[in-house]
Amino acid sequence: WYHDNLTRHAAEALLLSNGQDGSYLLRKSNEREDLYSLSVRGKDSVKHFHVEYTGTSFKFGFNEFSSLKELVMHFANQPLIGSETGTLIVLKHPYPRQVEEPSIYESVRVHTAMQTGRTESDLVPNAPSLGTKEGYLVKQGKIVKSWKTRWFTLHRNELKYFKDQTATEPIRALDLTECSAVQFDYSQERVNCFCLVFPLRTYYLCAKTGIEADEWIKILRWKLSQIRKQLEERNATLSS
DSSP states (O other): OEETTOOHHHHHHHHHHHOOTTEEEEEEOSSOTTEEEEEEEETTEEEEEEEEEOSSOEEETTEEESSHHHHHHHHHHOOEEEOTTSOEEEOOEEOOSSOSSOSOSTTOEEEOOOOOOSSGGGGSOSSOOEEEEEEEEEEEOSSSOOEEEEEEEEETTEEEEESSTTOSSOSEEEEGGGOOEEEEOOSSSSSSEEEEEOSSOEEEEEOSSHHHHHHHHHHHHHHHHHHHHHHHHHHHHHHO
16 A cells, blocks of 8 residues: 555545545655655545654554554554644555556546454555446347437446346446457447447447547456456466
């Protein structure tokens, strides 16, 4: 959860869009070379606390630690800090530097799991970060070429679509391991369209904006590249 060159603005954006109440990270301060900043999300805002490096120790409030590791262990035991308003903020969810998915898309949600404990390892997410994307897209029908709005969710290697956001059972689940390509599509009369190419069918989808369509394409292509990479590694292992 240490982010070396993350700016204050970027830290706030990450914690507000992908974090939750109690999410936090440590970063280099933008003010001085000897300062670090502990950025913590409390409800709907992000607070920043200075951690000063004296050359031999790290000072945080009235406490002093010989190493960042000792500082981490302190947070494992006493995950409470007071803000300038006097309210206590609980450090509950370390925001990992490396996540499974690209975290630049505002709709990607990063979920981390952490056990409460007394050692450094307890502050490391003990479950892999799972990136998802969801939202409404307009989909062209298979037989009747009409367009209907559907709620789409992307989780691991599955793209599901539902009648709407409240539906519990998907209309269909698409296995992305069978998808060969994702690209912008200009063959339709609608704008902001893209298509997913499968062996038996090409799915045509449209987003509200070009930016949103581009986000879907980027994360779907990232998924396909990861699937190909895993397949290549598996084949290499089998051949060896």
